[in-house]
Amino acid sequence: MPSVTSSDGPVAVTGASGFIGAHTVIQLMKRGYDVRGCVTDTSNPDKTGFLLKLNDEHPGNVTLHQANLLEDGSYDEIFAGCSAVLHVGTPMGYGGANRPQQVYDGMIGGINNVVGSIKRSGSVKRLVYTSSFAAIGHPAPPGYRYTEADWASDNRENDANWNTKDLNDKGEVGYAYGKVEGEHLVNRLAAEDGSFDAISVCPIVVLGPLLSVVHECVGSWQYALGRTLTGKNNPRGWQALWNIVDVRDVAEAHVLIAESATCKNGDRFQLSATDESGEITVKQLQEHLQKQLPHIAVGGPPPEYDAMIEKYGKPYDAPRAHCDKARTELGLKTHPVEDTIRTTAETFIELGLVEPALKKRDGP
Numbered sequence: 109m110p111s112v113t114s115s116d117g118p119v120a121v122t123g124a125s126g127f128i129g130a131h132t133v134i135q136l137m138k139r140g141y142d143v144r145g146c147v148t149d150t151s152n153p154d155k156t157g158f159l160l161k162l163n164d165e166h167p168g169n170v171t172l173h174q175a176n177l178l179e180d181g182s183y184d185e186i187f188a189g190c191s192a193v194l195h196v197g198t199p200m201g202y203g204g205a206n207r208p209q210q211v212y213d214g215m216i217g218g219i220n221n222v223v224g225s226i227k228r229s230g231s232v233k234r235l236v237y238t239s240s241f242a243a244i245g246h247p248a249p250p251g252y253r254y255t256e257a258d259w260a261s262d263n264r265e266n267d268a269n270w271n272t273k274d275l276n277d278k279g280e281v282g283y284a285y286g287k288v289e290g291e292h293l294v295n296r297l298a299a300e301d302g303s304f305d306a307i308s309v310c311p312i313v314v315l316g317p318l319l320s321v322v323h324e325c326v327g328s329w330q331y332a333l334g335r336t337l338t339g340k341n342n343p344r345g346w347q348a349l350w351n352i353v354d355v356r357d358v359a360e361a362h363v364l365i366a367e368s369a370t371c372k373n374g375d376r377f378q379l380s381a382t383d384e385s386g387e388i389t390v391k392q393l394q395e396h397l398q399k400q401l402p403h404i405a406v407g408g409p410p411p412e413y414d415a416m417i418e419k420y421g422k423p424y425d426a427p428r429a430h431c432d433k434a435r436t437e438l439g440l441k442t443h444p445v446e447d448t449i450r451t452t453a454e455t456f457i458e459l460g461l462v463e464p465a466l467k468k469r470d471g472p
């Protein structure tokens with residue numbers, strides 16, 4: 109299947125105003141693409157203003173288009189003439205915006221509607237689907253190193269929860285199950301159609317610069333980091349490791365996949381830490397932030413952390429995963445984790461999303 113270039117026509121991005129979607133728009137514009145950014149509400153300035161400003165900063169161009177993943181045919185006009193679709197958006201559960209069943213239904217329904225519009229476009233050659241590490245991580249012993257060969261559906265023979273029954277009572281199961289199903293679905297629909305191929309991106313803990321206040325995403329990884337700048341404890345993922353990838357690297361990988369002449373239908377790329385430096389405990393995250401922002405009293409793990417260390421010696425050694433395939437096959441150059449952590453914190457403060465807990469000065 110031929111690769112896509114900026115002279116083949118526009119590229120559409122769903123979820124263009126979202127955290128990953130907006131960075132994906134930037135990466136396309138840096139390479140001179142005409143981007144059709146899809147948003148749910150073109151009249152919301154927090155979701156549109158920062159995107160339209162990009163037209164003054166990069167060689168490419170972005171226009172914004174209103175569409176809804178839950179409506180069949182919503183993307184027909186937008187995708188017409190496009191060479192590729194980067195399907196980044198999906199209804200998320202952030203801040204209780206959607207219940208687990210709605211997240212699952214939106215994921216699968218959204219894919220069907222996006223693919224329907226791709227087929228009717230007659231021009232789209234490649235679909236890049238934003239899946240998640242949630243579609244990779246499965247029950248495994250501590251220290252296990254995950255790769256693209258792993259599926260979240262592996263080792264589930266004795267897991268009575270691994271199904272779509274009563275999703276609202278089962279937390280994150282619907283998200284992981286939906287991402288596994290979603291990847292298989294895009295690949296099957298592409299194979300059946302034959303006019304485009306579908307490749308998945310599986311990001312893990314995505315951090316890096318926020319571009320708009322809407323990127324706070326209540327309950328997200330970046331949100332948990334942001335709260336620690338106010339001196340609060342970090343309630344998220346302290347029992348294990350934060351496996352960190354930069355949002356700019358996730359975004360660039362989407363574009364490199366669209367352009368790749370070697371990617372084929374069914375390929376998937378894990379976007380995770382570059383190496384051990386990006387696999388850190390919540391305590392180490394606090395130390396990174398404290399070193400880079402010495403004037404702020406950064407919050408750390410909750411009190412239960414110390415009891416866990418006393419009992420087990422260290423947090424659970426997972427998830428271990430490196431983005432080797434994206435680096436070798438796509439030529440992705442990743443950001444150092446220090447830069448990823450610092451820019452997350454700095455943009456939280458610059459956007460006025462947190463009031464940092466400033467350290468008291470000694471003396472008069």
Ligand SMILES: NC(=O)c1ccc[n+]([C@@H]2O[C@H](COP(=O)([O-])OP(=O)(O)OC[C@H]3O[C@@H](n4cnc5c(N)ncnc54)[C@H](OP(=O)(O)O)[C@@H]3O)[C@@H](O)[C@H]2O)c1
Nearest residue numbers: 123125126127128147148176177196197198199240311314
């Ligand atoms: N952030 C992470 O750590 C992470 C990790 C792994 C995978 N992912 C995946 O990455 C993708 C983007 O996530 P994100 O973290 O960037 O979240 P986000 O900032 O909330 O972005 C999600 C986007 O989806 C769009 N959307 C939601 N419902 C929609 C609907 N009914 N119709 C059309 N668009 C809709 C939203 O559009 P509007 O703003 O226009 O409403 C929003 O821009 C998701 O597929 C997610 O599963 C994220």
